[in-house]
Amino acid sequence: MLDIQELEINMGPQHPATHGVLRIILKLDGEKIVGARPVIGYLHRGTEKIFESQTYSGNVPHTDRLDYTAAATSNHAYCGAVEKLLGIEVPRRARVVRVILDELQRIASHLIWLGTHALDIGAMTPFFYNFREREYILDLFEEFCGARLTLHCMKVGGVYDDLPPGWIEKLQRFIEVFDKAVWDYEDLLTGNRIWKQRTIGVGVISPEEAIDWGLTGPPLRGSGVKWDVRRALPYEIYPELEFDIPVGRNGDTYDRYLVRMEEMRQSSRILKQCIQKLEPGDVVAKGVRVLRPKPAEVYFSVEAPKGELGYHILSDGTDKPHRVKVRPPCFVNLQVLPALVKGHLVADVVAVIGTLDIVLGEIDR
Amino acid sequence: MSPELLSWMSPELLNWVVIPAVKTAVILAIVLTIVAYATLLERKVLAYIQARVGPNRAGPKAILQPLADGFKLMSKEDLVPDGAMRFLHLLAPILIMVPALAIFAFIPMGDTTTLFGLLEEPVPIFVADLNVAVLFVIGFAGLGLYGVVLGGWASNSKYSLLGALRSAAQIVSYEVPQALALIGVLVLAGSMSLVRIVEAQREMGVWFAFPGFLAFFIYFVCGVAETNRNPFDLPECESELVNGYFTEYSGVKFALFYMAEYANILVVSCLSTILFLGGWLPPFPSLAVWQHLPSLPLFWFLAKVFVFIFFYIWVRATFPRYRFDQLMGLMWKWMLPLALANLILLALVKLWLLK
């Protein structure tokens, strides 16, 4: 008898398709996966501990660095939690601007996801088209708050600054460009038979399982569960806005792809409505210079591009939080990876990693 | 060149040694130059398709880029991983490069030339006109696999090994429909000599791509698989296996693998041109118009080859990658039956239409 061994292969932490420093220990039978174990922590920076040593307002730039592809939503979740703790009423204009920033960030984040996901599956060109459109968004951010990636575009009680003159016109131009550009991506991928073969039936998860694993965001909606924090636990001006929550049917990689593509269109729809809703006014709540909340405990979450991003803050009466716990969507979504790839081939691992849309900055914190 | 200069040589020496040696050197130089510039072409075309500019720093319009790449790779340290089989590790890049270049001995880039009147007698523009050239080409193309498998095996790396295994699985899938597609052409031409195949297209007055469009399509798809390029670049796919069978190579050895890929593209493009697009013949060679124009064999040949290379790059820029089981499924379940149907179709065409 031959001695048959499983091939154990280290995918990462330096690997082109693990989106950062994720390490997966794969057990292979030929190319078939019999076991996968993600190893995380290579990007651990102790952010939650840093939060405890800084003032409430000084923590905002640190939240940029968790999900660095979607800094605005990260800012939003943290600021929202602190505002809830202090009972600050955010001015109307700031709320609208926040929604605009969130939705721009959602599009930007989904563009990165689409580009890298397609690149993992071998289509290299969408990557460049996506980054071209994302560049417009980064330019908008840069003009608004002076930074492109780690934005620090919101602060407790409002947003960084008022919109600069001419910004809304640029935003409208971007929406026009983007609505056309989405069809290019669709032409390249959606109907393509290779893309379909690579994604349909790969990494299937049923709605019950998805809920049991605690998935949120597109991985959950791809399975057909209509749960979106923007609708389920509404915040800011989302109740006033009209938008649909796209859901998938089969819970496979292709459905999650379709869900995200539709989400980008819905975001562009939200942006158009927000432009109508902009009224002059303050962008920062008055009298929030020194933040010293009473001892309390709050949890506030927003719908980040990757799922539900929540901040759980425990205050102790000083100007620094006693404990901040982040509920990152990627961390929770990543845990389903071993179940999704089991029985598939090595090539499907990269498709599944791509479809979960993880960012290691947020997982390792 | 006057005959007096060469008169000290016996005609045997001249015809059997000197002229083939000169031709080999010239063809090698041409091929290696095209290979080097194919890398630049690929980077430029990819860049233009992807809304980028591409390389533009090394010399005007980056024409020195291949040289710069070559110098860079040659100045790199030649790393051999711990536990690798040193001899096989060295042998693999040679084994992949040599067959790719050897095939050019049989590829006619034109019928005859007098080098713009420099020579008194026209000289054929190929090293050898073998009567079983097609078999030879298929055989040599298959030899390239040894380089891939040995490279993957000798590197002592799991990624390389997986790449080599995939390559082996890939070759058994694509070679069968590819060979069957070629048989269709052989049926039409009635010969295995590449020169004869082109001549047959001249006599028939039509490129074989028209009656044999199915064979052409199959040969193209299999050619993409043979050159390990997207959408069939499974043995080296970057996002899964880092770089597949040549993950552990660096320096000159890496350069050899890299050049072999482009040499293979050139081989496949040349063969497609000869077998399906009439080689050095102009389009619709039976038209009376061509009688009055100078015949530019090398121009037509290279133009067709470059259109082909462009198409390869274009395909690479567009499509996602197949999974290797899907590639096998595609080849066995679709291409093989198609190739068989095509063979019957071409046999009937030959029987009834092209007597």
Add this chain to the structure above:
Amino acid sequence: MKFKDLLLVDLLLGLWTTIKHFPRKKFTVQYPEKKLAVPQRFRGMFRLNVNTCLGCLMCQNACPIDIIHMEVHDETTPEGKKRKVVDRFDIDIKRCMFCGICESVCPNKGKMLTLRTGSYEWAAYERDHALYFDRERLTHAVDEYWAARGGWPEHLRPPDAADPCACILPPKKEDA
């Protein structure tokens, strides 16, 4: 399997999409030759005017990573007013994340400590040149940066900017 699939319509559509971009305008900016204009709010290198600084230490306290180090002493001006003079104003640039909090808490907003200088080419050949900025460098570096590039762009020019930098620093305590 539909008839449409046999015609490879999906693949041809993809090929059309990519070739459509082939002749279009390219998106790349050739950086050293061509430079993008940065918007007014761009957070670039710090610029400090010690003469208008109140010495209130707000920025030092607000900095989320504690990289601003200040020392001040009290002084009476010839008119008899009390003011604080900044002896030390060091920023540990290598750790700075350019969040702009120091700028936003500054009571003398935009006049004293500002990041809106639009400067981003701060690569240096000397290791020390990019690590730590002291009072003198914070004052002069940005002015010199723009002087070397033909003067401040109009939308970024601070009111106290001088093209050949002329800002005179107040004497430190030990100098006095």
